[in-house]
Amino acid sequence: MILDAAARLFHLHGLDGVTLSDVGAKVGLATNSVTYYFRRKDNLVAACFERAFSIFEALVAAAAAHPDMETRVRVFLRSYFQLLADIENGARSEIVNFSNLAVVRGEVAEPVGTAYTALFRNVRALVSPEGEEAAARTQINSRAHLLLALSQWARVWLPRYETGCYVRAADRVADVLLYGLAAPASAGAGAALANTWASAPHTRPEAADAVLSREAFLRAATRLINAHGVHGVSVERISASLNATKGAFYYHNADKQEMISACFQRSFTVIREAQAAAAGATDGFTRLAQAAATLVRFQLSDAGPLLRITARTGLPASDAFAVLDAMNRLSERFASFVIDGMIDGSIRPVDPTAASQIACSTGWWALIPPDDGRAFHAIMGSISTASWA
Incomplete structure (x- = not known):
């Protein structure tokens, strides 16, 4: 009990x-x-x-x-x-x-x-x-x-979903994991993207947050919340990570709750920009691959990571719901890339919701630490035809 x-x-x-x-x-x-x-x-x-x-x-x-x-x-x-x-x-x-x-x-x-x-x-x-x-x-x-x-x-x-549809959703997720998304003609594109982005170095120098700014506080807060949980991070701890005073924190942020909301909005903006940048690609597979890999790349960069969705527990219920609603809309954009690919022939027939949620789980909420390059292999393996089975 x-x-x-x-x-x-x-x-x-x-x-x-x-x-x-x-x-x-x-x-x-x-x-x-x-x-x-x-x-x-x-x-x-x-x-x-x-x-x-x-x-x-x-x-x-x-x-x-x-x-x-x-x-x-x-x-x-x-x-x-x-x-x-x-x-x-x-x-x-x-x-x-x-x-x-x-x-x-x-x-x-x-x-x-x-x-x-x-x-x-x-x-x-x-x-x-x-x-x-x-x-x-x-x-x-x-x-x-x-x-x-x-x-x-x-x-x-x-x-x-209705709970009676959960097992069906499991089958659709398994299909994408085991066989990937790309139609045979797009297989080479997935491998090329993986090799190009995974081979680049990823560093996080301490000097990255040397200049105090609103962005520096949001970046520091995101890293600390991801590492210690939203309730395990205080205004004092965030400020100390930047060698700043509490006064500096409140100069750039109204309070902790407002800062958490701003961290989410920062992450949503990164996702929207990645999706928008990929929208001009020639086919649906390349759009999804570029957007997903860009998000993983951000996760490993000096500017990253993205804020984990679990940080919504530090917000009032209405704001937490709004966070989930925003994330659902962004996942629908990934699903639209999958549908585009099935129409143009670059993606084999799959469940677009399952595919978009795999992209979200690796590019957005992953358990993979932000300095771990294995994320590249995971996400590119899931969107190429060189998958598990």
Whole structure:
């Protein structure tokens, strides 16, 4: 009962946005009754992740029983999306979102991190083709990162569907992951984009934020919120990261909430500009490929990263809804590129919603750290015909 309530609250408000008192109130217990079972909030957080990992591991193990990688991926996605449908229908308990891992602190951080690493290795085995050469290790790691990121991002966009359609959505996502988007004639374009952008160096010099400005504060806040959670970052911490005073912060920002909204608008602008710049490409596949790769490139650049969607828990309910609404509109633009490609023949017949959400999960909300070049391999692998199967 306590774990169910805590997981639900953590999912809605983030780890730092929930207290033991909040959890107790949710289940009708005094705080000291909660601490009888979980001495500190960190212990409760660890227990929630332990349960989530256990559920996830069971799904992975069931899928791993199949001999070929294609079936394993399909079975895992179908069972995971069915789990999300059961949670939505109240038939299964809520589980914490793995995006909250970044803000796990204290003595539980190491065991929780170790458990996640073990889970990642099992997911990696799930997406490893039979007889895979060791030289393809980076590619297989990318698949595992992408599958995990996509599974967590699905919790944002799947509620747009009836729960009875979740498993069908899983099949459509699996189709794109396994076989890519590009029609045979566009395969070379995907490989060329991957080689061009993935080979460029990506640095983040400390001097990048040397000049105090509104942009510098938004960039610093985005990095800190992504790393520590929206409730784990204060005005003082943001200011200190720039060697600035609180007065300087309030000169450029009205308050923390206004700054979070501005960080989202900054990220939305980056996405819109990437989509607009790609709109003039000759076909739908190239439009999608260029826009997606530009967003991943931004994620790895000195100007990046994009703000994670989970930061909306630091906003009032109406503003948080507006953030999701804006992201849905942007994902529809990606879907329009996919439809363009199916019309002009550069993209094979796929579900445009599934394809656009894969682009969003890698270019926008990815679990991949902003200085990790594996994002390039993941996103370009998912939009070329040289995909998983």
